Amino acid sequence: MVSAQHAIDVEARLYDRLFTVPEPDAEGDFKAHLNPNSLEVVTAKCEPSMVYAARPPLSIERLATSLSTPIPTSSPHPSQRKLVFNRTIR
Numbered sequence: 001m002v003s004a005q006h007a008i009d010v011e012a013r014l015y016d017r018l019f020t021v022p023e024p025d026a027e028g029d030f031k032a033h034l035n036p037n038s039l040e041v042v043t044a045k046c047e048p049s050m051v052y053a054a055r056p057p058l059s060i061e062r063l064a065t066s067l068s069t070p071i072p073t074s075s076p077h078p079s080q081r082k083l084v085f086n087r088t089i090r
Contacts, residue, residue, distance in 0.1 A: 007045035010083040014040040050083060 024030035052071050 002045075002047045004045055006048065008048050008051070008083075009043050010046040010050070010085060012042050012044040012061075013084065013086045016044065044085070046083065063064055 013039045016038050017031070017035055020032045020035050024033040029034075
């Protein structure tokens with residue numbers, strides 16, 4: 001475990017169901033059933049060594065299976081990478 005003071009910020013994308021009903025096109029316009037909360041983007045804290053971790057999949061606190069998506073920067077050093085985690089299974 002790492003303290004918040006020593007943790008790094010990462011972006012976490014929390015995906016949920018795209019539609020609010022099982023058959024969105026059954027009643028006509030499927031767009032009427034889009035889930036406005038299907039994506040939530042939050043800033044989370046992470047162990048600094050995660051920038052060096054093996055690539056996906058990663059299991060985070062057994063809450064979800066997540067994929068890390070390194071965002072390239074002009075610096076090749078891993079500590080300069082922006083980490084993005086996508087919750088793919090809830």
